[in-house]
Amino acid sequence: MATKSKFQAIKGTRDLLPPETALWNHVEQTAREVFATYGFGEIRLPIFEPTELFARSIGTDTDVVSKEMYTFATGYDSDSVDESVPGRTVTLRPEATASICRAYIENNMQQLPHPVKLYCIGPMFRRERPQKGRYRQFYQIDAEILGGPDAPAIDAEVVEMLMTFFDKVGLQGTTLYINSVGHSAPNCRRGYVELLRAELQKVRDKLGPDSQRRIETNPLRVLDSKVESEQPYIEKLPHIADHLCEDCAANYAAVKRELELRGVIYEENWRLVRGLDYYTRTTFEITAAGLGSQNAVCGGGRYDGLIELLGGPPTKATGFAIGEDRLILSLQESANSQSPTIGYQSLSVYIAWMGDKAYATAVRAAKDLRNAGFSVELPPVAQKFGKALGQADKLGAKYALILGEDEVAEGTWTLKTLADGTQTKLPEPALIEHLRKQL
């Protein structure tokens, strides 16, 4: 009977349990392997940072900063190096890009050979309305390329790496959408934003309260709106691609050529403006099958101004973050073509022992088998053989190793194949070799 705990996980957070965690590990391991072939190294970052870092980087008018961050006071403890700063708060990271840029500057990475390629895997926190594929603690696999030349090949290579990774983990039904949002400074976007604002003013009364508010705060975000009744008006708005400066237009064309050179298939989506303010030029998003409304499994793009904004030298940069929760959901939903227990080591041998003498042998056998790489269950207390075999079945063991007083005295052990009940007698030294051939 299910029991009810006095405590439950906080809304929007959840426990990830075995065997599903094996799939998470498999996904993460594949990312590590693929990213390493492109020269990426892992960075591990703090979970919380000064609130100001995210506010500046992501933008105060964005949903993330204005309403989704978990922010709390540091308590002005005596260790604080910033005691003098009034009202200082810290925030649980809602994403990793800002932290990576902070770390790049703080650790003088501009002195390293460029570009610097970093990835990070871990939990992020946003106070969003929880639903399928949307959590308040979620996980990202984030990769960034910092520095190096102003080269469209870099944008394309990062996307190629991403699609290679998705391919390797078997993600189905992916579509890559790309767009260019132009420069923020010197500015070809400002002209477009003003034009958009003017056009939006004309249809203001046809829009809902969120979009109306965004006409003033951030008109680009109106393009993101999913509100059904607004769609006919949004569809008629001017496209940014028609208002890019010459440099940005040439850059966008070059990124597309570079993607084609790599055989990466994309669709252009002029409404792809992304929800964070730091983007410049190329932005992209990938959707996948089986996810319902929260179908963006990855988002990314270029952010050439961010490192400078945070006090570093002018530095080109681009990257992406994969929503790992959504990636896993999609893998699980697409036809179960991937076993959900992929990479999970199922139980090989259950040791059914009886009697004190057999116990010492069982302990030794368990240790030797585990050393040889087999997954072994050794019951910690004596059991009748019948019960032991039943337990072995329940746990899905492939074999039961039967060790009674007789077997131990003779030095010949009995290995029972649980699927068909057949038994083999083996001398102790032959066991590991025999299992290696079978498993």
Ligand code: HAM
């Ligand atoms: P983002 O689009 O905010 O971009 O998030 C990237 C991905 O994280 C989304 O496509 C989605 O899969 C996942 N995600 C976001 N919020 C949630 C949530 N509440 N629950 C589950 N999954 C979620 C960024 O975070 C940028 N830092 C990406 C980037 C890196 N751009 C350049 N470099």
